[in-house]
Amino acid sequence: MEKIIVRGGQRLYGTVKVEGAKNAVLPVIAATLLASDGKSVICDVPTLSDVYTINEVLRNLHAEVVFENNTVVVDASRELKDEAPFEYVRKMRASVLVMGSLLARNGRARVALPGGCAIGSRPIDQHLKGFEAMGAKVKVGNGFIEAEVDGRLKGAKIYLDFPSVGATENIMMAATLAQGTTIIENVAKEPEIVDLANFLNKMGARVRGAGTGTLRIEGVDVLFGAEHNIIPDRIEAGTFMVAAAITGGNVLVQGAVPEHISSLIAKMEEMGVTIIEEEDGVRVIGPERLKAVDIKTMPHPGFPTDMQSQMMALLLRAEGTSMITETVFENRFMHVEEFRRMNADIKIEGRSVILNGLSNLQGAEVSATDLRAAAALILTGLVSEGVTRVTELKHLDRGYVNFHGKLASLGADIERVKEEEETFIEVQNYVSDMNA
Numbered sequence: 001m002e003k004i005i006v007r008g009g010q011r012l013y014g015t016v017k018v019e020g021a022k023n024a025v026l027p028v029i030a031a032t033l034l035a036s037d038g039k040s041v042i043c044d045v046p047t048l049s050d051v052y053t054i055n056e057v058l059r060n061l062h063a064e065v066v067f068e069n070n071t072v073v074v075d076a077s078r079e080l081k082d083e084a085p086f087e088y089v090r091k092m093r094a095s096v097l098v099m100g101s102l103l104a105r106n107g108r109a110r111v112a113l114p115g116g117c118a119i120g121s122r123p124i125d126q127h128l129k130g131f132e133a134m135g136a137k138v139k140v141g142n143g144f145i146e147a148e149v150d151g152r153l154k155g156a157k158i159y160l161d162f163p164s165v166g167a168t169e170n171i172m173m174a175a176t177l178a179q180g181t182t183i184i185e186n187v188a189k190e191p192e193i194v195d196l197a198n199f200l201n202k203m204g205a206r207v208r209g210a211g212t213g214t215l216r217i218e219g220v221d222v223l224f225g226a227e228h229n230i231i232p233d234r235i236e237a238g239t240f241m242v243a244a245a246i247t248g249g250n251v252l253v254q255g256a257v258p259e260h261i262s263s264l265i266a267k268m269e270e271m272g273v274t275i276i277e278e279e280d281g282v283r284v285i286g287p288e289r290l291k292a293v294d295i296k297t298m299p300h301p302g303f304p305t306d307m308q309s310q311m312m313a314l315l316l317r318a319e320g321t322s323m324i325t326e327t328v329f330e331n332r333f334m335h336v337e338e339f340r341r342m343n344a345d346i347k348i349e350g351r352s353v354i355l356n357g358l359s360n361l362q363g364a365e366v367s368a369t370d371l372r373a374a375a376a377l378i379l380t381g382l383v384s385e386g387v388t389r390v391t392e393l394k395h396l397d398r399g400y401v402n403f404h405g406k407l408a409s410l411g412a413d414i415e416r417v418k419e420e421e422e423t424f425i426e427v428q429n430y431v432s433d434m435n436a
């Protein structure tokens, strides 16, 4: 087992470059399955465990996948299998995103039921409602969801009860090869939706309205492999923006796209952080004193739930009382207990937390409960007294490439060690103390 060890007290300075977005690349790789002709070449792909997982899902379906030099090349022109087993869906819920492509391409898809996870129950009823509206018969049994259609899917009018990112993506992919026009209302407007629509259109699809509340998709008969560059990761960018602000540092976050993070920029500015848009990114300068603010997570362009725990870390350093309300996931406060182990003054009240900043944060042994919590605990370690050890790094590796290395390059006192190595160092220190 590995852990990250952080010693608090360093301000961060310098430049850090963000990777391609995890939440854009996963649906784009799932969409490559729609191409029955030609190879797709996806560039700026981050080396995250989630990317390796989706690649394995595709290989298991008989697509050819090569991942080298941040580029994924997929040849899905062979006949594809139609089943994504539990071993992949359990590792990564986004595996369900292959369902729309498979159903459109093969007329059948069988995907293991994802089940709940650390941040909530996360049902996929809206995805299935869309497939059914397009003529698929959906059956749930033996731990699998099976969707099947006689012939081709048919264009339909679909209204989502909630602007779900995954449902928008899955239904959009399915609709590209349907007969006729599909109109989806109340869709997600996240930048990753726009990136997926752009890729689909390069493949020959006719998707209009991405980034607005309504999508209009005219089905086509065939899609082709295409080349695409993934957009920069707005959540990784936001995480480094918080790292700069929390330590009172000065960091250029290269690749951050201001329009993708406007709600985050607004909240950080409200807290007294200086944010300067530069040609190749966003510069963040942390103030001596941070102000408390209230935050409510919402679908885009509202404040992103994936930045909630990192902002909680930042608010722990602000003067006064703040409130964070989580409206997207019903159980995304698992990290609060871990923050408390670091002497944070936080209490949960229903779907909100109330936190008093400026408590004397102390290093502790803490465990990451999900990927953003992992990052948030490390950020808190940067400003805590003494040593913080963060375990359960499998979560971190789902969403951040070389997180400790990037922080170290900005001046953080941080290392990633194997548990045995730490014991060895402790024994060495003990022996040299005895000999002194």
Ligand SMILES: CC(=O)N[C@H]1[C@@H](OP(=O)(O)OP(=O)(O)OC[C@H]2O[C@@H](n3ccc(=O)[nH]c3=O)[C@H](O)[C@@H]2O)O[C@H](CO)[C@@H](O)[C@@H]1O
Pocket: 022, 023, 024, 026, 094, 120, 121, 122, 123, 124, 125, 126, 127, 128, 162, 163, 164, 165, 166, 167, 188, 305, 306, 328, 329, 330
């Ligand atoms: C791989 C990926 O892109 N993950 C992101 C995606 O997840 P994901 O696509 O799973 O998130 P959704 O937008 O679908 O989920 C949002 C809310 O809607 C609910 N819901 C969703 C679908 C459904 O059929 N029924 C239903 O009730 C979920 O339980 C949740 O409470 O968007 C989330 C919300 O911005 C982000 O936190 C995740 O990082």
Ligand SMILES: C=C(OP(=O)(O)O)C(=O)O
Pocket: 023, 093, 094, 119, 306, 371, 372, 399
């Ligand atoms: C919740 C997240 O991802 P996923 O939907 O892949 O679990 C996230 O990126 O913070």
